[in-house]
Amino acid sequence: MKIERTLNNNAAIATNQNGVNVLVMGPGIAFNKKVGDQVEIAKVEKTLFLNDKETMNKFTDLVIDVPMSEVDISERIINFAKIKIGKKLNEIIYVNLTDHIHMAIKRAKEGVFLSNPLKWDIARFYPDEFAVGQKAVQVINDSQEVGLADDEAAFIAVHFVNAENEDSSQQNLAYGITKIVKECEDIVKDYFHTEFDEQSLNYYRFITHLKFFAQRILQGKHYDDEEDDDLLETLEHRYAKPYQCSQKIKEYISEKYNFTITSSELLYLTVHISRLVKNL
Template identity: 80%
Template sequence: MKIKRALNNNAAIATNHDGVDVLVMGPGVTFGKKTGDLIDIAKVEKTLFLKNKEAMNKFTDLVIDVPMDQIEISERIINLAKMKLGKKLNEIVYVNLTDHIHMAVKRAKDGILLSNPLKWDVARFYADEFAVGQKAVEVINDSQSVNLSDDEAAFIAIHFINAESENGAEQNQAYEITKIIKACENIVKDYFHTEFDEQSLNYYRFITHLKFFAQRVLQGKHYDDEDDTDLLETLEHRYAKPYSCSKQIKQYISENYDFTITSSELLYLTVHISRLVKNL
């Protein structure tokens, strides 16, 4: 491999034997070398190629300032997330998570620990991602001699929630989605003066519906709306309280997100709420 651009003594963009530009990293891998020189393969500890050109360019810029051990921590955590979540992750997570870890460690060493007001909501609504975040915090604390908390685990979880989306328009919405889920859940709790069994199947179905509902709200999208007027009128009489509660959610969404819930959305909300509170 030949050096195309030396980033620092430990990293470079190099062209491999297939003519593809890859990021190579290793202690002293470019020391004393210049563009066009051959890379000493024995010094290369890691290579990275991201198909997303924008992500690759941003990650390359990041490598200039981020210590090698933090880059390795980020990759370890991403690999863990791939196994734990079983989902394809958008490559931008390499940039976002690495940058986040770098800044979190820097803040912690400066005595600055940020609180996350939605920590426990992220933990409830995205249990698997939060578990990855907790493991990430454990790895970071052990390797960087800092004391990050579950607040940071929730921030890291949000990076993976965002990375689960292939659509750029859907990324970076996890925090707002969590706020909408929490608000809708609280509306139902307040209306029926109750708490929920968070281990129940109906609760799981309700929260899952709210996740996709919140995404549609933020993207300004609706179901392919059909004429559900007759069915909605039936539900209005049969499930009067769940229907009335759904209308409160409709009002909240309208006032806070300038989004009008259609009859189909209202119908599905009513059905899920009626299941959730059927034993009250």
């Protein structure tokens, strides 16, 4: 491999045998090296290639200032997340997570710890991602000798929630989604004066529906509204209280988010709420 660009003493962009530019990292790998020099393979500890050129460029720029130990932590956590979450992750996670970990460590060493008011809601609605965040905190604390807590685990979890969307327009919605889901859930709890079994299948279905519902609100999208008025009228009589509760959600969302819930949205909300409270 030949060096195309040195980033710092420990990182460089090199061209492999297939003519593809890859990021190579290792202690002293680029020390006193110039463009065209051969990479000392024995010094290579890590290589990385990202398919998206813009993301690769961003990550390359990031590596200039981020210690290799922190890049290594980020990669370890991403590999753990791929197994734990079991979903394809957008390559931007390499940039966002590495940058976040770098800044979190920097703040922690300065004695600055950020609170996350939505941490327990993130833990409830995204348990696998939160578990990844907790693993990340453990790895960071052990290797960097800092004292990050569950607040930071929730921040990291959000990066993985966002990275599960390949569509860039759907990224960075996790906080807004969590907030709306909690608001809707609280309306239902208050209306029926109850708590829910968070391990039940109906609760899982309800929260899953709310996540997609919240995503549509934030993106200003609706279901293709079919002629559901007759069915909705039937549900209004058969499931009077769930329907009235759905109306309260409709009024709240309209007032706070300037989003009009259609008949289809109202129908699905009513069905999910009726399942959730059927034994009350």
